[in-house]
Structure formats: structure tokens, C-alpha cells
Amino acid sequence: MDLKKLANALDAKVIAGDIVGAFDAFAADHCITFSSPQDITRSKAQKLEALRWFMDNIAHINKIERPAVEVVGENETRSEFSFDFTNKQGESLVYNETIRRVWENGKLVEEEYLLGQTIQPAQPAKKTKASSQEKESATKTTTRKTKTVETAPEAAPAKKPRSKKQ
Secondary structure (H helix, E strand, O other): OOHHHHHHHHHHHHHOOOHHHHHHHHEEEEEEEEEEOOEEEOOHHHHHHHHHHHHHOEEEEEEEEEEEEEEEOOOEEEEEEEEEEEEOOOOEEEEEEEEEEEEEOOEEEEEEEEEOOOOOOOOOOOOOOOOHHHHHHHHHHHHHHHOOOEEOOOOOOOOOOOOOOO
């Protein structure tokens, strides 16, 4: 299956606020996730438990945006996210991260959370005095370099299915 379509489908669920459902639908049972040597899960079940605990402590999803996604090689994607939550203690939780994903047979087998990292778009070709043919070639090269990076329009704020009791 097309990796960009898989990443877009998974990310659409995340943007809608269904983070647990997104991981449940797309991760293989043996999926490993990590952000550091101290923060590792070694199975889908273990990560789902952690995600459920996290989301149960969220009072409101203020905003989830995905400004960029890219396909890297034959089995890897990267999605850049901005998350803005308010927890049940009223604290603001804001995360900017790129999620690096490794895919096998249409399922996630590895997910790495790169806090504070962004996806850098390819740089346009430098302007020089060149022939029309060279300019055309430079334009084609630039287009190929940026083809796998997608910039999404600003997402509407996601809403948590449960409402906060007042």
C-alpha cells in the first residue's frame, strides 16, 4: 500500500483527536515505540495502555495540527505535529514533535517521537544567470525534491469525545 496514504489516514485520526484509535488501527502487535532509552514500549498492547492513561488525564484537546508529512525511503514516513492539550489539573500541555514511523505490510512496526524536531522542506534552486534549459532543469529538480513533503492547511481544533464535568 502507498505509504503516504497510510500516513495521511493515520494522521487524520490523530488530528480528529482519536489518538488511541489511530494507534490501535494502524500498529502491528509487535510495534515498538520510543522517545528515549527510558521511554520505550515493546508491544501494541503496552503502548495502548500508556495512550489510554494519557488521554484519560486530558480534560480538553485545544488543537492538533500536522503541518507536514514526508515519505523517506521505501518503508518510513515522518509526520510533524503540534499538540495542545489541557489536563484535568488545568495545566497546558504543548508538544511539537515529528513522529518517525517504520511500516511493514501496511502496519506500523516502529514509532519514534522526536520532540522539537520539524520537517525541513527542500530548498529551492539558487537563482543564477542560466539558459532557459538550465532553468527548466532546476525547476524540475526542485519539484522532485519537494514532491514528498505535504503541507496541510491549518486544522480545526479537535474535540474530545467526552465533555468535562462542571
